[in-house]
Amino acid sequence: MTAKLRAAMSSLPAYVPGRKTPGAVILASNESPYGLLPSVAAVLAEHAAGVSRYPDMASAQLIEAIAAHHGVAPDRIAVGAGSVEVCSQIASAAVEGGDEVIFGWRAFEAYPIITAVVGGNAVRVPLTADAVHDVDAMVAAVTRRTRLVFLCNPNNPTGTAVGGDDMLRLADGIPSDVLLVVDEAYREYVDPQRVPDAFALLGERPNVVVTRTFSKAYALAGLRVGYCLAAPEVAAAVRKCQVPFSVSGLAQQAAIAALGDVEEVNRRAKLTVAERERVRTALLDAGYAVPASEANFVWLQLGERSASFAAACLEAAIVVRPFPEEGVRVTIGTDEENDRFLAVARAFAGSLRE
Numbered sequence: 001m002t003a004k005l006r007a008a009m010s011s012l013p014a015y016v017p018g019r020k021t022p023g024a025v026i027l028a029s030n031e032s033p034y035g036l037l038p039s040v041a042a043v044l045a046e047h048a049a050g051v052s053r054y055p056d057m058a059s060a061q062l063i064e065a066i067a068a069h070h071g072v073a074p075d076r077i078a079v080g081a082g083s084v085e086v087c088s089q090i091a092s093a094a095v096e097g098g099d100e101v102i103f104g105w106r107a108f109e110a111y112p113i114i115t116a117v118v119g120g121n122a123v124r125v126p127l128t129a130d131a132v133h134d135v136d137a138m139v140a141a142v143t144r145r146t147r148l149v150f151l152c153n154p155n156n157p158t159g160t161a162v163g164g165d166d167m168l169r170l171a172d173g174i175p176s177d178v179l180l181v182v183d184e185a186y187r188e189y190v191d192p193q194r195v196p197d198a199f200a201l202l203g204e205r206p207n208v209v210v211t212r213t214f215s216k217a218y219a220l221a222g223l224r225v226g227y228c229l230a231a232p233e234v235a236a237a238v239r240k241c242q243v244p245f246s247v248s249g250l251a252q253q254a255a256i257a258a259l260g261d262v263e264e265v266n267r268r269a270k271l272t273v274a275e276r277e278r279v280r281t282a283l284l285d286a287g288y289a290v291p292a293s294e295a296n297f298v299w300l301q302l303g304e305r306s307a308s309f310a311a312a313c314l315e316a317a318i319v320v321r322p323f324p325e326e327g328v329r330v331t332i333g334t335d336e337e338n339d340r341f342l343a344v345a346r347a348f349a350g351s352l353r354e
């Protein structure tokens with residue numbers, strides 16, 4: 001007889017990671033193309049021998065460093081093994097079986113998985129025709145069972161972001177006892193004039209949580225560190241839901257070092273933003289529909305051509321991330337990688353015109 005598992009297991013969507021094809025240009029996982037920060041490499045070497053010991057379970061030094069970075073008290077911070085773990089800790093803290101979790105769709109593909117794992121019901125609110133979150137529809141989707149709303153800003157995979165007015169309408173529109181989680185995994189690539197920092201705008205509201213990660217601009221995707229900023233009582237609950245020791249000692253030290261090198265992080269992020277604009281302009285010129293992006297990737301609205309476009313890229317040893325029948329997400333790489341990608345994109349557009 002097979003073991004009895006929860007009914008949700010048979011319908012749980014699988015997370016589809018970006019492909020890792022050896023030797024190829026990887027533009028599929030929204031990682032930094034510039035590699036490990038040299039300042040962090042030195043710290044990793046220094047602490048490597050420590051991995052025979054368990055890490056500080058409370059990540060106290062890291063939490064102090066994050067608190068200082070944001071100018072807040074440490075009791076407002078919780079960490080996890082990547083912001084995806086932090087999002088699931090938040091869901092574990094807030095969602096009971098049968099409760100509803102609202103998010104735009106398509107948004108970060110972990111949200112439905114996280115929701116199903118805690119026994120919640122996912123409520124997917126379609127993005128607008130411009131691939132932007134429809135905050136009024138999200139407010140309208142709230143019911144008495146709603147416990148959590150995710151706002152992915154900028155949104156993965158579309159790269160679009162809502163501005164301060166929309167953020168305020170969403171925060172004002174949902175009940176004050178429903179958690180609003182603003183996922184800012186791509187914050188470092190945003191134009192701050194257009195998209196305010198959610199914590200600066202909404203951080204004093206006790207039901208607002210902002211998540212951040214070291215995986216993207218800080219170039220630490222493989223070490224798994226993320227965190228949230230929240231009201232002290234919410235942060236305390238999120239900490240209780242962390243898998244014990246999930247943030248390794250090396251990861252804690254690396255994240256502290258990366259925070260200390262924020263000028264270099266911002267310099268690299270600016271390079272990516274400049275390349276993003278160059279890539280988008282070239283794609284628009286070639287005839288693609290590409291919404292304005294505030295992240296380190298662009299979204300090609302290719303519909304039924306998504307799979308064939310990704311296959312054409314793969315033939316040229318470039319891995320992108322297709323969402324069949326919807327579009328293709330392409331991470332901004334180095335200048336040379338982007339040039340290689342654009343050559344394939346131009347050829348693909350040309351072959352469609354023939």
Ligand SMILES: Cc1ncc(COP(=O)(O)O)c(C=O)c1O
Nearest residue numbers: 082083084108156185213215226
């Ligand atoms: C919107 C968003 N949130 C969170 C994450 C998770 O990042 P990590 O768990 O590496 O911090 C990602 C990763 O792709 C993302 O796109």
